[in-house]
């Protein structure tokens with residue numbers, strides 16, 4: 431596992447440099463989800479593939495920017511699913527973006543996750559590794575990742591990050607979000623799942639939701655690359671992640687690019703979601 435973390439750190443340094451100095455424009459390609467890829471989406475994907483190709487324990491990889499799985503090492507143990515540049519549509523407005531990694535053993539089901547990692551490219555570069563617990567590191571001026579702290583969620587938080595187009599929410603979802611705001615929660619939503627979920631983790635708790643809506647009935651966020659890794663992080667930090675009713679980590683996609691509605695948060699907020707969606 432350490433070799434994989436080291437490859438992610440090398441990738442993070444290279445991607446940070448690309449974000450700072452490369453062309454921020456769109457390419458002419460469309461990915462499996464139907465999004466037009468930025469040149470930076472493609473470059474970040476290539477950087478990660480190059481770094482993972484050096485790691486013998488990785489059997490295969492699949493990313494948000496690849497149509498199909500890519501085999502790396504026949505004798506490898508782990509399958510890695512990743513979103514090379516999450517929130518990339520925020521690059522043009524210079525907001526924080528991220529990379530997300532799920533390290534699976536035995537196929538890309540939630541139950542097969544062995545570790546999850548994400549990187550935040552903000553004013554500083556931070557790396558979070560969830561295995562037994564959740565550890566946060568920050569890149570120093572020599573490009574080394576220095577341990578900062580272990581992240582633990584409180585039972586109840588203060589932040590609310592409601593995703594998707596509100597016009598398309600179900601009435602019960604609107605009632606839930608309104609009730610949470612009525613209880614004093616503050617709105618914190620940038621449109622980048624990495625910084626939005628990172629903020630809730632670091633500020634002690636709250637709720638991030640991306641529900642089923644009339645325009646995206648199966649949600650927008652992708653299981654293998656985005657939702658499973660963050661569900662793992664939230665559970666290891668003492669929180670919960672559900673699709674409304676079921677634990678996210680009990681789900682299995684039938685296609686690599688499958689999406690699911692998702693709710694991540696501390697215990698108290700997730701209990702409210704369960705009551706609403708029961």
Ligand SMILES: O=P(O)(O)OC[C@H]1O[C@](O)(COP(=O)(O)O)[C@@H](O)[C@@H]1O
Pocket residue numbers: 465494513515516517518519593594595621622623624650
């Ligand atoms: O603008 P919306 O519909 O709330 O969606 C925001 C979500 O879309 C995403 O940007 C999707 O990720 P990509 O940039 O990797 O496609 C998430 O980071 C974010 O949580």
Ligand SMILES: [Mg+2]
Pocket residue numbers: 513515516517656
């Ligand atoms: Mg993404």
Ligand SMILES: [Mg+2]
Pocket residue numbers: 471494513514515516517518
């Ligand atoms: Mg992406």
